[in-house]
Amino acid sequence: MASTQGVNVLRYSALVAGLVYGVYHQSSLNSSAKRTEIEHEYARKERLIEQAKAEWKKKTQPKQETSTQSSGLITNFEDPNFDLEAFLLAKAKENP
Incomplete structure (x- = not known):
């Protein structure tokens, strides 16, 4: 009986460790994806600003x-x- 209890403790410990690792890994993937999305949005806004500056310069240039x-x-x-x-x-x- 003692060996089956030890095996069950080991199984549930591995299950809990796997769940904890899965949650940690998923959160790191989500934060990486959010960071990438923010960087792409920032680059898009930079391009829009540069384009607007060029258009304004072309418009106001004599x-x-x-x-x-x-x-x-x-x-x-x-x-x-x-x-x-x-x-x-x-x-x-x-x-x-």
Whole structure:
């Protein structure tokens, strides 16, 4: 009889140990999954913020006129910042 009691104690001890390990392992898996989900959500929000910044920058950036050359010379005669003297000097430099 003593040996069957010892075997039963050993069985139930292994069962309880297995249950405790299972609960611990499941909680570590859940916390790992939650952490991964939080990191993915954070990365998604970062991408959205960067995209919004780029769109805002593109929206608020002054429009480049087609009449402005790389030298910054304004060739549009109707522009209030048009400088006739600078325009004539640039044309004189183009045609030697």
